[in-house]
Amino acid sequence: MEISIGRLSAETGVKVPTIRYYEQIGLMAKPPRSEGNQRKYDRAARERLRFIRHARDLGFPLEAVRELLSMSGAPGDPCAAADDIARRQLAEVELRIARLTALREELQRMLGQCAHGTISDCRVIEVLGNHDLCQHTHQADHRHDAA
Amino acid sequence: MEISIGRLSAETGVKVPTIRYYEQIGLMAKPPRSEGNQRKYDRAARERLRFIRHARDLGFPLEAVRELLSMSGAPGDPCAAADDIARRQLAEVELRIARLTALREELQRMLGQCAHGTISDCRVIEVLGNHDLCQHTHQADHRHDAA
DNA sequence: CTAATTCCTCTAGCAACTAGAGCTTCAAGA
DNA sequence: TCTTGAAGCTCTAGTTGCTAGAGGAATTAG
Structure with missing residues (x-):
């Protein structure tokens, strides 16, 4: 084989x-x-x-x-370590979900307020230029490709 | 200044x-x-x-x-393009949230069933070795650093 | 037997930075 | 004024997890 x-x-x-x-x-x-x-x-x-x-x-x-x-490869060892790795991974995933959820809201708000006129009164550009217009503090995970 | x-x-x-x-x-x-x-x-x-x-x-x-x-830098232009970029970004974010949510569930299930014994009966290792034990199809975003 | 496909190694590139070496300039205190 | 330490400079290389391409050798289908 x-x-x-x-x-x-x-x-x-x-x-x-x-x-x-x-x-x-x-x-x-x-x-x-x-x-x-x-x-x-x-x-x-x-x-x-x-x-x-x-x-x-x-x-x-x-x-x-x-x-x-x-x-x-070591079946007799205690499984706590594997458990721990998985637990950390879960925490990572949860953190990322929380962040992305905040981002989603901000983006939705931005888009919802866009009047579809010219750049000079575009909410998207305006919000990006002035963080004070934001509701949340946000921070992305900065990576992008999907699997 | x-x-x-x-x-x-x-x-x-x-x-x-x-x-x-x-x-x-x-x-x-x-x-x-x-x-x-x-x-x-x-x-x-x-x-x-x-x-x-x-x-x-x-x-x-x-x-x-x-x-x-x-x-x-072009205030007179229509804002549709900016809108479009933001919309695409939102779609990206939503996709990633969906994926991560599926992962979270899988990880939780894995951890929830862990008997804390030895590797030989560790759910974490077992599930990783056999995808059939999974509830969902999953595919991560493969990137990790947080901002 | 030939042609298409798959395989090989090797190098370089992707995003978006980060780290370090080895040097110069600046600002502030004695 | 001198000095010292922080901050600045350029340059190269490293990070993660692959992906793409060149240029060639081996395998497999017909």
């Missing part, structure tokens, strides 16, 4: 260059190669990659994923 | 290297320099930087900020 990197990619939903990247940073082990130097993966590698993918989907940063992986 | 970069930083909440970075990418104009080659800013620069800061706090990407700035 040896599969190519392309196959592994299709089966896990992780893109090929990303798999190679994970190998490069030591998150995935270097797999054996074929005659012609191509990577060959086994079931264990696929499971590991699925685990990574899932953790990433849940928003865990790679460093946390690394820790979780090392724990998953 | 000429102020140093440090002063400008203190008055706007934008860090000194960030101001220089904005200059480098052409978001802020190159200011005049003192005898000894130090940047000197005026009121207009401060207002512009405040505008940028505020837009960033609301989560607008730098490219959008650039557009908004150029609009704010």
